[in-house]
Amino acid sequence: MLIYDIPGMGKIKIENIVFDYNGTIAVDGKLLDEVKNFLIKLKDLAKVYVLTADTYGTVEAECCKLGINIKTFPKENASYFKKEIVEELGCKNTICIGNGFNDIEMFKICGISIAIVGEEGCSGKLLANSDIVVKSIEDAINIILNENRMKATLRS
Numbered sequence: 016m017l018i019y020d021i022p023g024m025g026k027i028k029i030e031n032i033v034f035d036y037n038g039t040i041a042v043d044g045k046l047l048d049e050v051k052n053f054l055i056k057l058k059d060l061a062k063v064y065v066l067t068a069d070t071y072g073t074v075e076a077e078c079c080k081l082g083i084n085i086k087t088f089p090k091e092n093a094s095y096f097k098k099e100i101v102e103e104l105g106c107k108n109t110i111c112i113g114n115g116f117n118d119i120e121m122f123k124i125c126g127i128s129i130a131i132v133g134e135e136g137c138s139g140k141l142l143a144n145s146d147i148v149v150k151s152i153e154d155a156i157n158i159i160l161n162e163n164r165m166k167a168t169l170r171s
Contacts, residue, residue, distance in 0.1 A: 023171025035113035036067035038135035044071025
């Protein structure tokens with residue numbers, strides 16, 4: 016479990032970290048090499064989930080050896096399915112990381128939301144629903160792993 020004591024927000028206990036797949040930790044269906052070790056490290060601190068409609072049909076092959084949880088759903092209504100999964104996990108104890116329009120609903124209900132403006136871009140509407148915006152997945156993970164960075168970004 017990760018615990019952040021954020022001035023103005025209080026203590027936030029994180030049990031789950033939810034990643035969108037394409038555009039967030041993968042580009043064109045291929046998991047970014049630099050992300051693999053981060054995901055392995057994070058799973059020692061919280062339950063790690065990858066949520067995807069699996070557009071390219073690659074998520075199982077790309078993530079199977081990492082020991083993380085993969086949740087797939089139909090391509091239609093992705094926003095609904097992502098929100099439903101986060102609700103089941105426990106909204107306030109979950110960090111969500113994504114880049115797409117279909118991440119907005121899960122961002123609205125989670126404890127901490129982080130938008131990635133990466134190679135595949137980022138939905139402008141998602142930015143308005145994000146607690147934190149970063150330029151890369153590595154930056155997002157480094158904030159998650161560093162309580163002082165999280166504090167500096169979110170304190171009131």
